[in-house]
Amino acid sequence: MSTTQIHVTGGGDYLVNIGRGMLADPEPFFGPIFGPAVNKVLIIHPPTMGAIANKLREQLMGEREVLLAEVPDAENAKRVEVAAFCWQVLGQADFTRSDAIIGLGGGAVTDLAGFVAATWLRGVKLIQVPTTVLAMVDASVGGKTGINTAEGKNLVGSFYAPHAVVCDLDVLEKLPRNELLAGFAEVVKCGFIAEPEILDILEADVDVATDPTSTEFQRLIELSVGIKARVVSEDFTEQGQREILNYGHTLGHAIEHAERYTWRHGAAISIGMVFAAELSRMTQNLPDEVVDRHRRILESLTLPTTYGAEAWEHLLTTMKRDKKARGSMLRFVVLRDIGQPTILNVPDTSILFTAYQELTA
CATH class of the missing domain: 3.40.50.1970 (Rossmann fold)
Incomplete structure (x- = not known):
């Protein structure tokens, strides 16, 4: 082969x-x-x-x-x-x-x-x-x-x-179907931060794209690995560009902690990406259609895009311990547009709460 x-x-x-x-x-x-x-x-x-x-x-x-x-x-x-x-x-x-x-x-x-x-x-x-x-x-x-x-x-x-x-x-x-699909959260992440072809393949036919025997499936794996290989080759110890790979991960890791690690990583990162997209809309003028595209693609993979309103204070406390934080400053990967990630330093958590409100069911 x-x-x-x-x-x-x-x-x-x-x-x-x-x-x-x-x-x-x-x-x-x-x-x-x-x-x-x-x-x-x-x-x-x-x-x-x-x-x-x-x-x-x-x-x-x-x-x-x-x-x-x-x-x-x-x-x-x-x-x-x-x-x-x-x-x-x-x-x-x-x-x-x-x-x-x-x-x-x-x-x-x-x-x-x-x-x-x-x-x-x-x-x-x-x-x-x-x-x-x-x-x-x-x-x-x-x-x-x-x-x-x-x-x-x-x-x-x-x-x-x-x-x-x-x-x-x-x-x-x-692999159980739910575990297979949960892994696709990281594939979707690569699509939004660097490679629109990933998003196009998923939207063309999500069932074919997530079939491990298909050529489309192998193409998605190759594209995603290629993106990570390029980024880590340039910034192994996460001093700069490698941070973009954390898109959706700051809130996602906090959700995993809140759920005592009983959730699949991809499910938590899925919600984290929707949060990052909403934060991007508020701070980077990310177009509405790109934010909506997050929800549409993730939901087509049966991944969650909402979380409970009552969890905010616990999540915020956990995020303040995130290894990407600098002192009291929280840092998030956000998007200006598809393939255009940047780092947002957040001194005022009120803007985070406003973005989180868009996730509550």
Whole structure:
């Protein structure tokens, strides 16, 4: 099967491989990264990926020892106790700096695996194998790793680029439909901040565009990864342009915190993007039709676009702890128009409340 390779240079120099059938014959993608120095590999995976993890282990065994570490599903994986469990496995198996870790799973698992790889012996080889749309287009690319705390999402972490990313679209065919669609929030984000073709493909036929076997689906994944690769290659540690990738995320992360991480990331980011669009209308004169287009596309993906009025004070408190804040100044990615993102510093939260009122059902 043909494979598209997207080159990323931010924080390292690696390829994102996008195609089908790669996990059926993994050695060509993993072997060159491992090389002769890697004697041990740890595959970190959630329970739902147990069968794939076992098969991958069998295929990679031979000259190297391959171990498995099963971690909780979704955001429950991103806890310091889980990271400590992984460190324990690595220590008891005598993993050295020349060995490797594979993150096999969704965005939470790739975040965790990246954090563990970054911190074990101050950095070991890492290959990310994302198994959800969200992880493919966002979490596995760019080197942001981290875990959550009681105070907020991703407040503890590091920038640590993988040595390769393997996006096998075949694994998405058995993904529950609601999880598949939730991942498309990050795809839509890429459309609004940088690539209108994404929006056009979704609007032409949303069912075809979200069918993992279609050429349109692969095109959307490639476009989204391409945008992230370009941005992180220019700004790996988020000192400038990389902030645009946080469109919709400031409020979205606060909603995830309010919901005790029981919501899918894409659902929260969907609401966050509508909020950012309303804020953009108020402060950047974003055209009404672009704001309406946010709602129309997200709702076609069955993603939420409203949230409760009573939650505002809690959300505001959480947003003030957001890692993008500077002192007491809240910062938001907003749009002047499609493909024209900018940063808005907000000294007066009253304007945020006014924009939030447009989200309340």
